[in-house]
Amino acid sequence: MKYRLPSLLLLSAATAFSGVALAEKADRSKPMNIEADALRHDELKQTSVFTxxxxxxxGTMVLRGAQVDVRQDADGYQYGVATAESGKRAFFRQKRDTPPGAPDEFIEGEGEVIEYDGRNDTVRFIRRAELRRYRNATLSDEVSGAVIVYNNLTDLFTVDGQPRTANRPAGAAPAAGGRVRAMLSPKEPPAKEPPAAVPAKPASAPALRPSQTLENP
Incomplete structure (x- = not known):
């Protein structure tokens, strides 16, 4: 089944991640479309549950999960929570706004639960969380941890690892996904302009020798 949310349930802010690139600006004005097997909507509470x-x-934003809950607060801000099936992870992807001439950038993230906060314009990836940035089809940056929070307004993200449990010895290996891991590629240096051509010196005229005699025509 396909559902097209009315303006009452449209997300009012865009989502995403990367250096100087921000979320795709055009996504702000795009309608939200949802495909699901079933929908339960509560008009009084302004909540919709897609399963x-x-x-x-x-727009360019894509969010996938076994269930997505959408709600709206009294000020019109909207929130979404995507939950994955047992043993799987929900998925998020969005194109970034990049300067003219720069390669396309995309942000992808996964987690057992993905929370979108429309008021603060943040995306939160919970449990087995991963966040990746691509330049065109090439993986550029990747981080993983227990919880990742990405702020679309400031383009900052935080990553928390799984806290150490009291019953695990200090020297024991951490649980899978317990520590924060990151792979960050260096920035590409700006393209160098070719050196300016040095103008050629004009050819000098031959020197004139003084005449020692005067000749009649």
């Missing part, structure tokens, strides 16, 4: 292979698209 069954849910796919949410809003």
């Amino acid at each position: 069954g292979h849910v796919v949410v698209t809003k």
Whole structure:
């Protein structure tokens, strides 16, 4: 089944991640479209629950999960929570706004739960969380941890690892995904301009020798 949310349930802010690139600006004005097997909507509470292979698209933004809950507060800000099936992870992807001439950039993230906060314009990836940035089709940066929070307004993200449990010895190996891991590629240096051509010196005229005699025509 396909659902097109009315303006009452449209996300009012965009989402995403990367150096100087910000979320795709055009996504702010795009409608939200949702495909799911079932929908339960509560008009009084302004909540909608989509279940069954849910796919949410809003411009370049894509959010997938087994269930997605959407709600709206009294000020009109909207929130979404995507939950994955047992043993799997929900998925998020969005194109970045890049300067003219720069390669396309995309942000991807996964987690057992993905929370979108429309008021603060943040995305939160919970449990087995990963966040990746691509330049075109090339993986550029990647971070993983227990919880990742990405702020779309400031383009900053924080990563928390799994806290050490009291019953695990200090020297024991941490649980899978317990520590924060990151792979960050260096920035590409700006393209160098070719050196300016040195103008050629004009050819000098031959020197004139003084005449020692005067000749009649």
